[in-house]
Amino acid sequence: MSAEIISGKDLAQELRLNMKQEVEELRKEGITPQLTVVLVGDNPASKSYVKGKEKAAKEVGISSSVIELPATIPEEELLQLIHKLNQDKEVNGILVQLPLPDHISEQKVIETINPDKDVDGFHPVNIGRMMIGEDTFLPCTPYGILTMLKSRNIQLEGKHAVVIGRSNIVGKPVGQLLLNENATVTYCHSRTKDLRNFTTKADILIVAIGKPNVLTAEDIKDGAVVIDVGINRLESGKLTGDVDFESAVSRASYITPVPKGVGPMTIAMLLKNTIKAAKGLENR
Numbered sequence: 001m002s003a004e005i006i007s008g009k010d011l012a013q014e015l016r017l018n019m020k021q022e023v024e025e026l027r028k029e030g031i032t033p034q035l036t037v038v039l040v041g042d043n044p045a046s047k048s049y050v051k052g053k054e055k056a057a058k059e060v061g062i063s064s065s066v067i068e069l070p071a072t073i074p075e076e077e078l079l080q081l082i083h084k085l086n087q088d089k090e091v092n093g094i095l096v097q098l099p100l101p102d103h104i105s106e107q108k109v110i111e112t113i114n115p116d117k118d119v120d121g122f123h124p125v126n127i128g129r130m131m132i133g134e135d136t137f138l139p140c141t142p143y144g145i146l147t148m149l150k151s152r153n154i155q156l157e158g159k160h161a162v163v164i165g166r167s168n169i170v171g172k173p174v175g176q177l178l179l180n181e182n183a184t185v186t187y188c189h190s191r192t193k194d195l196r197n198f199t200t201k202a203d204i205l206i207v208a209i210g211k212p213n214v215l216t217a218e219d220i221k222d223g224a225v226v227i228d229v230g231i232n233r234l235e236s237g238k239l240t241g242d243v244d245f246e247s248a249v250s251r252a253s254y255i256t257p258v259p260k261g262v263g264p265m266t267i268a269m270l271l272k273n274t275i276k277a278a279k280g281l282e283n284r
């Protein structure tokens, strides 16, 4: 058996085409969605992520601007800027690219963003809304994963989903979204004893660890759906996921590749959230 590969690249492209039309319609009503990205310091990975977001926004007709700040900026100054953006009627979505320098509290920054402009879906208000199943801005990576599963009509109800990783931006929220879809969810993490005992029982396996090739075919149940969130750069410069793709592909029914898997979906969902923000609260 060889798994069907779910291409996040292709699906994201399809979504961008649909969003482009949606943005054109909004323009006719005098609304142009606006995304403001704040980039602190000159971390090369962050810079490249921001570039990708700008490019994708442009492609669908979302107006975007990037505010670049030095790594030495005092926390208070950054918070003041966010307050200003919160009040700016032209700005629909605010994204502060993480990670931030050590002297700035990421949590403080996230909590300063107006929840109605929080297109990353990280604000505790939006996380709370997601927990209770209210319509809200969903965190982009988990939202992208759910969209990938739904694109193939993969049944979630009653299925056993195992999530490896419990970060606030990927593991925890993706498990919650699967629970909202009536899956039975198990979380695993670095202290989990006998990881294989859990992974081999998963109908749907979400892997968000951040270490290359932690899982191989032996860790996967026959016919499982495998979503590999990890992005790891090997010494050779090659990008790879957390799952050994070559072996897993023969065991799974569906699998996502790295690169061109979950990554492009994350950006597509950011654009979706920005459009949602532009449409305003009454359409939430």
Ligand code: NDP
Pocket: 141, 164, 165, 166, 167, 168, 169, 170, 171, 188, 189, 190, 191, 192, 195, 208, 209, 210, 211, 214, 229, 230, 231, 232, 262, 263, 264, 266
């Ligand atoms: P974190 O480092 O915040 O979390 C990693 C999680 O993996 C932790 O919960 C940790 O457990 C767990 N873990 C670590 N080692 C093991 C192990 N050997 N066995 C089981 N669990 C383990 O990472 P993120 O959630 O932010 O990201 C995870 C990966 O996803 C990274 O590679 C990141 O680059 C990628 N990513 C990809 C995105 C995309 O768009 N495709 C977006 C965001 C992230 P513990 O809590 O006990 O420490």
